[in-house]
Amino acid sequence: MQVVVGAAVVVDGRLLAAQRAEPADMRGRWELPGGSVEPGESEAAALVRELHEELALPVVVGERLGPDVPVEGRGGAGLLLRFYRCTPVDGAVPRALEHLALRWVGPEELDELDWLASDLALLPHLRAALDASGS
Template structure:
């Protein structure tokens, strides 16, 4: 059985990145992550991320550009791999349709966020991306 790919979006606006507070599962509720979700069969990773961000944040596909990969693969378990992509928000305002809350954080604030464990792997890559954008 092939590995399930899960995509996450580092939505960067100026020198900040959008983080989303999880509602579930109970062991991750209240912790913060880059929003995203599973890639469906026959879907590209970029299309899946655009779809997931539309569902979770109410953003339209034409309001964002899914760009290059951010960091490396993160193994969630032996059947799922997490990949992050840089997303540029062109316009629109994200809303937490599937999360408890959203917030914009700077590179200096990344270490103060109570991240889900998997997303911690990208903190140095996120910091570099934010410093380059700022």
């Protein structure tokens, strides 16, 4: 299975959500930023690379968050999503280079977004992480 990593970027009890621009069937839906782990690349290195490419955001990758989420990818290929908590380096601010929009959300706002189905499984874990970081 191809591993895809997602970043739960949390600052001051708020989570960074990214609105998809592509593909057309996912346009406008919200996700945690990230992407595929390349051959020979660690999951942490993939997250650092992907967040730099998508958001111009340097991050430190922290602990795993939530369960592995198996999903069917394009063309029926099996994907395994893994999520990690990430922290921006030195107060860096993300920019939407590949997304329609970015939004910082608190735990009470998570259900307001139209999340990709693959990210929905993580919402309880995100809510707990945000509640813990906001206290």
